[in-house]
Amino acid sequence: xxxxxxxxxxxxxxxxxxxxxxxxxxxxxxxxxxxxxxxxxxxxxxxxxxxxxxxxxxxxxxxxxxxxxxxxxxxxxxxxxxxxxxxxxxxxxxxxxxxxxxxxxxxxxxxxxxxxxxxxxxxxxxxxxxxxxxxxxxxxxxxxxxxxxxxxxxxxxxxxxxxxxxxxxxxxxxxxxxxxxxxxxxxxxxxxxxxxxxxxxxxxxxxxxxxxxxxxxxxxxxxxxxxxxxxxxxxxxxxxxxxxxxxxxxxxxxxxxxxxxxxxxxxxxxxxxxxxxxxxxxxxxxxxxxxxxxxxxxxxxxxxxxxxxxxxxxxxxxxxxxxxxxxxxxxxxxxxxxxxxxxxxxxxxxxxxxxxxxxxxxxxxxxxxxxxxxxxxxxxxxxxxxxxxxxxxxxxxxxxxxxxxxxxxxxxxxx
Ligand SMILES: NC(=O)c1ccc[n+]([C@@H]2O[C@H](COP(=O)([O-])OP(=O)(O)OC[C@H]3O[C@@H](n4cnc5c(N)ncnc54)[C@H](O)[C@@H]3O)[C@@H](O)[C@H]2O)c1
Numbered sequence: 001x002x003x004x005x006x007x008x009x010x011x012x013x014x015x016x017x018x019x020x021x022x023x024x025x026x027x028x029x030x031x032x033x034x035x036x037x038x039x040x041x042x043x044x045x046x047x048x049x050x051x052x053x054x055x056x057x058x059x060x061x062x063x064x065x066x067x068x069x070x071x072x073x074x075x076x077x078x079x080x081x082x083x084x085x086x087x088x089x090x091x092x093x094x095x096x097x098x099x100x101x102x103x104x105x106x107x108x109x110x111x112x113x114x115x116x117x118x119x120x121x122x123x124x125x126x127x128x129x130x131x132x133x134x135x136x137x138x139x140x141x142x143x144x145x146x147x148x149x150x151x152x153x154x155x156x157x158x159x160x161x162x163x164x165x166x167x168x169x170x171x172x173x174x175x176x177x178x179x180x181x182x183x184x185x186x187x188x189x190x191x192x193x194x195x196x197x198x199x200x201x202x203x204x205x206x207x208x209x210x211x212x213x214x215x216x217x218x219x220x221x222x223x224x225x226x227x228x229x230x231x232x233x234x235x236x237x238x239x240x241x242x243x244x245x246x247x248x249x250x251x252x253x254x255x256x257x258x259x260x261x262x263x264x265x266x267x268x269x270x271x272x273x274x275x276x277x278x279x280x281x282x283x284x285x286x287x288x289x290x291x292x293x294x295x296x297x298x299x300x301x302x303x304x305x306x307x308x309x310x311x312x313x314x315x316x317x318x319x320x321x322x323x324x325x326x327x328x329x330x331x332x333x334x335x336x337x338x339x340x341x342x343x344x345x346x347x348x349x350x351x352x353x354x355x356x357x358x359x360x361x362x363x364x365x366x367x368x369x370x371x372x373x374x375x376x377x378x379x380x381x382x383x384x385x386x387x388x389x390x391x392x393x394x395x396x397x398x399x400x401x402x403x404x405x406x407x408x409x410x411x412x413x414x415x
Contacts, residue, residue, distance in 0.1 A: 002029050002363075003068040006045070007059055007083050009036040011246060012097060013074030014048050016355055022049040025363040032066045035059045036075075040250040047245075059083065063090040070095055077182055078175050081106035084121060085113045093120040095362060099185035100381030102177030104389050104406040107382050114378055122362070123381035125189045128374045129357035131344040132313075132327060133190060137372050139309065139341055140194050145331065146306030148195055151285040153300045155187050156293035162271070163233055165291060166211040166262040171269055173392075178269040180204070181388035184289055187298075188277075189376065189384035191285055194302065196373075198383055198410060199285075201278035203400045204391035206270035210292040211262045218263035223248070225261065235259045275391045280411065307333040382407060 004021060006013050013036075021031045033054045036042035042055045056062035063071070063086070071087035073080050073096045081101040084094045100123050101107050114121055127133050140148060157165070165183065169175040176182035192199065219225040228234045237243040237259045247258035260266075271291040278284055297314040310330045331339040361368070361375060376384075390401040404411035 002070060003032045003066060004029055004070050004072055005033040005035070005062055005066055005068045006031065006072045006074065007035045008073060008075035008079075008097075009034050009038075009042045009045050010074065011242065013072070014045055014246065015242075016359075017072050017074060018045045018053065019048045020356075020359055021363065022051060022053070025359070029363045032068055033062045035062050038250055038254045038256065040253045041246060044245060044250075060086065060090070063087065063092065068092055073097060076169050076175050077177060078102045078106075081110050084110050088113045088117040088119040088121075091117075091119070093122075095122050095124060096381065097124055098126075098189075098381070099123075099177065099181050099385045099388070100378070101385065102175075102181055102389075104386075107385060107389075108406075111378060111382065121378040121381070123189075123376045123378070123384075124358060124362070125186065125193075125376045125380070125384070126351050126354040126358045127186050127190055128193060128354075128372075128376065129361070130352045130354035131357075132352065133354075134372065134374070135343055136309065136311070136329070137194060139331070140302070140304075141372065144307065144339065144341070145302065145304030145309055145333075148302050148304045149283055150303045151191055151195075151283065151287075151301065153187060153191065153285060153287045153298070155184070155287075155289045155298045156296060157183070157289070157291045158294065158296040159233070159292050161296055162291035162293065163211065163262050165269070166264075166267055166271070167235070167260050168256075168258055171211075171260070171264070171267040173268050176269065177385070177388060178206075178392060179289055179291065180206070180270075180273060180275075180391045181385050184273070184287070184388055184391075185384045187287065187289075188387040189380060191277075191287075192380065192383050193373065193376075195279060195281070195283055197279040197281040197283060198403075199277045199387045199390075200280045200403050200411065201400055202275060202387055202390035202394055202403065204273065204275040204394040206273040206391075206395050208267065208270045208272070210271045212267040212271075213263060213265045215263050218261045220264075221257045221261060222259040223257070233262050270395075273391075275387070275394075277387055307331060307339065379410065383410070 034042050034045045035056045046053045070093045073083045080096050087094050217227045222235045237248050273289040275287050300311040302309040313327045315325050329343045386403050394401045
């Protein structure tokens, strides 16, 4: 029986790890302790799990007493490195929520510790486990469209899900590394995984003209906002049981407001992003992210030497939107004929069923053959955020950034 501890008991830590670990994997995994800077939130883990889970007031003390095999990290992105390094030094493997971390320096420090300790670092890219993306990977791997030479990829967040990144810690670069790291890490990882190649050159453009200080009628947070009746972004967290319990009722312990104003001057991340990536093997990608779209979804085109895959998805991420979810995939050979290939639907479970598949692999089927390479290691975590970090630098310095400047050990053969 493997012993796990969790650091970071917010929505993700509690609902994607603690609760399922206890309720579904009790035969092979034991959650032996939790730590969070907010002790009230940490204490709630037992309530969600339906059994008493020890809460520690100090992370190192927890490692010392529990001696876990693996530490699960679900804190703010900027703190993943701190816990990953301490965990490995204490002899533990690490399961880190995406993104691995937020800066080149932090990524290098994690790598250095892994090299020194030999411990495992797994980054939980759940999209690799989504039945839909898994099938696209299978199609590419089968050679149906040949070698992928170019990618066009657009990701859309609607004004409910997208706005959420501007309500809390994600909205400050120092915490999330911007959406280029926090959110796009999923998307960059998918393409890196599909192409089985490393990104090398990155150019980025980005603006923020929708959220941020774009209107005068703003306040600190929705809960006390004088414009609550007229603002279309008003969010009443007291009406959602989980948000109420995890955040509103815990805020006296740490002052973490889950419903800050999306028009705040504090916001320093972009809401519109456009980047180009050149891969080491020669493929090119154009990518964009919009955080205020009328609907949630994506478009992806993969051009290969034998054909082309065209994907469009609309996700029903929000009950307030009168749009139903759909997925269309068209695959053409070079004669323009459409190839008929089976595409599975996702399920309604966490992230289309991806979270459950990922957990099975993490907690029960660790040694099962991974023919599609769905488990993401440290290198995959670094390459995915590598694009985001290079894009951040490109935005700042208005130049093309070469990833081999920062991750030279991975690009030794590149002239
Ligand atoms: N894979 C996915 O689909 C997915 C979805 C959501 C979140 N995430 C990731 O999960 C992580 C947590 O996200 P969330 O939405 O639950 O955020 P959250 O803010 O709800 O939870 C973060 C928790 O960490 C705690 N915390 C903050 N600083 C800490 C510190 N220094 N030490 C210990 N605890 C600290 C907070 O009190 C909070 O309980 C993030 O890295 C996020 O990127 C992944």
